[in-house]
Amino acid sequence: xxxxxxxxxxxxxxxxxxxxxxxxxxxxxxxxxxxxxxxxxxxxxxxxxxxxxxxxxxxxxxxxxxxxxxxxxxxxxxxxxxxxxxxxxxxxxxxxxxxxxxxxxxxxxxxxxxxxxxxxxxxxxxxxxxxxxxxxxxxxxxxxxxxxxxxxxxxxxxxxxxxxxxxxxxxxxxxxxxxxxxxxxxxxxxxxxxxxxxxxxxxxxxxxxxxxxxxxxxxxxxxxxxxxxxxxxxxxxxxxxxxxxxxxxxxxxxxxxxxxxxxxxxxxxxxxxxxxxxxxxxxxxxxxxxxxxxxxxxxxxxxxxxxxxxxxxxxxxxxxxxxx
Numbered sequence: 001x002x003x004x005x006x007x008x009x010x011x012x013x014x015x016x017x018x019x020x021x022x023x024x025x026x027x028x029x030x031x032x033x034x035x036x037x038x039x040x041x042x043x044x045x046x047x048x049x050x051x052x053x054x055x056x057x058x059x060x061x062x063x064x065x066x067x068x069x070x071x072x073x074x075x076x077x078x079x080x081x082x083x084x085x086x087x088x089x090x091x092x093x094x095x096x097x098x099x100x101x102x103x104x105x106x107x108x109x110x111x112x113x114x115x116x117x118x119x120x121x122x123x124x125x126x127x128x129x130x131x132x133x134x135x136x137x138x139x140x141x142x143x144x145x146x147x148x149x150x151x152x153x154x155x156x157x158x159x160x161x162x163x164x165x166x167x168x169x170x171x172x173x174x175x176x177x178x179x180x181x182x183x184x185x186x187x188x189x190x191x192x193x194x195x196x197x198x199x200x201x202x203x204x205x206x207x208x209x210x211x212x213x214x215x216x217x218x219x220x221x222x223x224x225x226x227x228x229x230x231x232x233x234x235x236x237x238x239x240x241x242x243x244x245x246x247x248x249x250x251x252x253x254x255x256x257x258x259x260x261x262x263x264x265x266x267x268x269x270x271x272x273x274x275x276x277x278x279x280x281x282x283x284x285x286x287x288x289x290x291x292x293x294x295x296x297x298x299x300x301x302x303x304x305x306x307x308x309x310x311x312x313x314x315x316x317x318x319x320x321x322x323x324x
Contacts, residue, residue, distance in 0.1 A: 013282035014295025016168070017070060021273040021296075022051075022303050024171035025075040027178075027322040028137065030314045032081030033263060036216070037091035044311035045202035046263025051304035053255035054267050058297030061251060067241050068277040068293035071252060074266035076134070076227040077101075077220045081265060082323075083136045084219070088211035096206035097217035098265050102256030104221045105268075109249035118225040137323060144320030151181055152324050178324075179310070182317040197309035201262045224266045232269030239278040240286060243269065 026047060033043040054071040061069040087093050108115045145152045159174035229252075233243045248269060255267040276282065277292035314322050 010277075010283045010288055010291035011295045013277060013289075013292040014297075015299050017273055017276040017292060018296040018299035018303060020168060020172060020276060021070075021072055021270065022300070023175045024273075025073070025078070026307075026310065027175070027314055028075055028082070029073055029078040029265075030311055031137075031323055032078035032265065035082045035085050036094040037086050038094075038263060039091075039202075040311065040315045041200070041202045042091065042204065042263050043315070044308045045200065046259075046265065047307040047311055048199050048201060048304050049259035049262035049264035050267065051300050051307055053259040053264060055297045055300035055304065057251045057255045057267060058293060058300070061244075061248065062290050062294040062297065064247075065244060066287070066290045067236075068239075068274075068282065068289040069236070069241075069243065069248065070270040070274050070277050070293045070296055071255070071267055072228070072270040072273060073264070074220070074224040074228055074268050076223045077266045077268075079134050079137055080220055080223050081216075084216055087209070087216050089207055089209040092204055092207040093209045093212040094216060095204045095260055095263070096208045097212040097220065098260035099206050099257060100208070100213055100217035101221045101224065101266050102253050102260055104217070105224075105249055105253035105256055105266075107253075108225070109246050109253060112245065115225065115229070115245070115249070118222060119230045121222075121226055140320055140323035144324040147320060148318055151185075151318060151321055154181065155321070155324055178317070178322060179313055182313045182321065185316070185318065197306075197312060199305055199308045203261050204263070206261060220266060224268050228268040228271050231271040232274055235271055235274045236269075236278055239275070239280075241278060 029047055029050065030043045033046045038046060050073040054073060057071045058069065061067075061071070081094075087097070089096070104114075108118075141152060141156055145156070155174050155178050158177045159170050162170040162173050229249070233245070236243050252267045252269065256264065258264075259267065277296055278289055282289045282292040
């Protein structure tokens with residue numbers, strides 16, 4: 001008996017949601033963690049923690065509410081880490097800042113007025129703040145092209161061509177080309193070992209410094225709320241779904257706290273990628289689309305297994321290539 005295409009449709013949509021969400025931004029996460037002082041082992045641990053905590057959160061919420069709620073790591077937050085750089089107190093202080101972010105998200109669940117205050121930030125100001133955070137990454141391809149044009153050109157060209165022909169696959173395809181180039185370079189130089197591909201957690205005892213709280217934790221919380229959680233609610237509402245705000249903030253706050261000591265910076269509602277699971281392409285029947293998000297949760301657990309190997313490849317990449 002052949003499988004029913006309509007039954008498989010949300011499953012495939014969930015796989016695409018996880019794949020696109022992961023491949024389009026995991027390199028930014030690794031770059032951000034490195035920027036605030038993480039070692040290669042700690043960056044791999046952070047990526048693993050983020051994959052697992054957001055997967056568990058998705059599985060919990062979709063099972064409880066039967067709606068296509070998807071979670072994600074904070075990509076704008078990771079970009080903020082890139083632009084912020086090392087903080088006073090080093091990596092332990094950065095981990096302490098991640099814990100503070102988790103606590104602030106939990107406070108938002110207990111005191112919704114805090115979320116309302118973030119949502120009240122004028123849109124132009126929020127967009128300007130995000131633009132400043134992303135500027136460093138937007139300039140990366142230009143700078144990398146100057147220093148290593150033969151390595152960067154295939155990546156950028158792949159992205160440009162598919163952006164025209166198949167926009168959804170532009171970033172994953174560019175990443176595939178990047179990893180192929182990095183793998184070729186690394187194998188030739190012998191800088192990779194099989195042990196690098198084994199997933200592992202590297203726990204750090206957090207410390208608190210007022211510089212890290214003011215300079216990293218508070219901006220990371222604001223960027224995550226204004227650029228992810230608030231738009232995520234709007235995206236879900238556009239497809240007719242109501243987000244259980246208090247429970248979602250509780251889940252993402254606990255997930256952030258759970259992953260912080262392992263290097264995870266922040267978990268939040270998915271915004272742009274949420275449409276892949278909540279939209280009509282996932283399934284014509286809105287009551288069946290939760291299967292897409294649920295599948296994405298399981299897919300993130302599978303991707304977590306390969307996170308260490310991908311982190312090792314990124315660490316072996318020539319400077320600027322992965323950011324490009």
